[in-house]
Amino acid sequence: MKTLKYLAAAGLLAAAAAAVAAEGSPVISEQAGAKNSTVTADVTVQAPAPAVKQKTALSPEEWQRVSAAMPKAEVINGFAVHSKQFCASCHGKEGIADTPNWPDVAGQPYAVTVKALLDYRDGRRKGTPASDLMSAAAAKLTDQQIADVAALYEYLPGRNAKKAAPTTPAPELVNSGDASRYITPCAACHGIDARGNNNGLVPVLHGQQATVLAAALKDYRSGARQSDILGEMRVFSRKLTDAEIEQLANWYAAQPGRVGQEEKKGEGEP
Ligand code: HEC
Numbered sequence: 001m002k003t004l005k006y007l008a009a010a011g012l013l014a015a016a017a018a019a020v021a022a023e024g025s026p027v028i029s030e031q032a033g034a035k036n037s038t039v040t041a042d043v044t045v046q047a048p049a050p051a052v053k054q055k056t057a058l059s060p061e062e063w064q065r066v067s068a069a070m071p072k073a074e075v076i077n078g079f080a081v082h083s084k085q086f087c088a089s090c091h092g093k094e095g096i097a098d099t100p101n102w103p104d105v106a107g108q109p110y111a112v113t114v115k116a117l118l119d120y121r122d123g124r125r126k127g128t129p130a131s132d133l134m135s136a137a138a139a140k141l142t143d144q145q146i147a148d149v150a151a152l153y154e155y156l157p158g159r160n161a162k163k164a165a166p167t168t169p170a171p172e173l174v175n176s177g178d179a180s181r182y183i184t185p186c187a188a189c190h191g192i193d194a195r196g197n198n199n200g201l202v203p204v205l206h207g208q209q210a211t212v213l214a215a216a217l218k219d220y221r222s223g224a225r226q227s228d229i230l231g232e233m234r235v236f237s238r239k240l241t242d243a244e245i246e247q248l249a250n251w252y253a254a255q256p257g258r259v260g261q262e263e264k265k266g267e268g269e270p
């Protein structure tokens with residue numbers, strides 16, 4: 001099916017379908033356990049179960065339609081959006097946040113940012129303190145502003161983009177997954193390096209802040225975040241322990257982020 005192209009392209013449709021079939025559709029699970037891990041101690045990104053009802057994720061068909069309807073983007077106009085709409089005040093002048101409270105936005109593929117901003121603006125990503133803040137910031141953005149700022153973030157390099165990767169071996173789940181828990185290797189979708197998956201709809205995890213990655217995984221696990229189109233992240237994260245989340249978040253955060261568009265020219269990358 002054409003609409004599921006982005007998973008099929010990575011040869012993952014079967015794996016994702018098997019995982020969903022084995023587990024049923026994602027449900028909200030109680031989140032037990034201590035909240036005092038090193039990467040998640042910051043209270044501003046700790047989210048309780050959602051109080052506000054959010055809309056369900058777009059279907060693959062809806063995403064195809066919505067993304068095809070986006071206007072043509074201009075990187076140069078993205079700079080104006082980024083500074084005039086106060087995005088820079090939280091996400092940093094160059095899209096690299098000054099504090100671990102806010103995600104880095106630089107170095108993400110265009111489609112990832114477009115989808116995130118449409119989700120916030122249109123009520124599909126809200127109900128936690130952090131996502132409510134961001135929904136308010138996105139509330140008045142036009143499609144044009146979203147396209148332009150997304151093009152800018154793809155253009156800007158991610159954190160540590162020019163540094164060499166550390167030699168720390170990846171946690172087992174990254175490249176091997178865990179068949180006994182139906183967890184597909186993270187790298188199968190998120191890529192083996194910061195280039196990620198070239199279909200462009202899977203976020204780059206390399207170089208993102210550990211607090212942000214851990215909070216995202218916990219939000220999927222609790223059901224507070226339901227923006228994943230196929231429910232795949234809710235299924236995978238449901239089996240992860242706090243310790244695994246911390247380990248994955250710390251490892252990905254230590255990797256070099258995605259290079260910006262300027263540096264990519266001549267490398268033959270899409
Ligand atoms: C008050 C601080 C603040 C401002 C201002 C702000 N953001 Fe955010 N942004 C956040 C927080 C917090 C999150 C994470 C929310 C969550 O947990 O879903 C976020 C998430 C995002 C994400 C998704 C990142 C990811 O990895 O999932 C994007 C893209 C983004 N913001 C872009 C913008 C843009 C564009 C603007 C300006 C129009 C903006 N932000 C203004 C705080 C802010």
Ligand code: HEC
Binds near residue numbers: 189
């Ligand atoms: C079948 C493909 C697939 C696999 C396997 C997968 N992911 Fe994801 N992941 C996605 C997609 C697609 C999204 C974006 C979902 C959305 O829009 O909310 C995502 C989002 C995320 C995010 C949120 C990023 C952000 O910026 O908002 C984190 C963190 C994450 N994945 C971590 C992992 C980890 C860790 C693993 C391995 C245990 C993993 N993923 C395995 C497809 C996958």
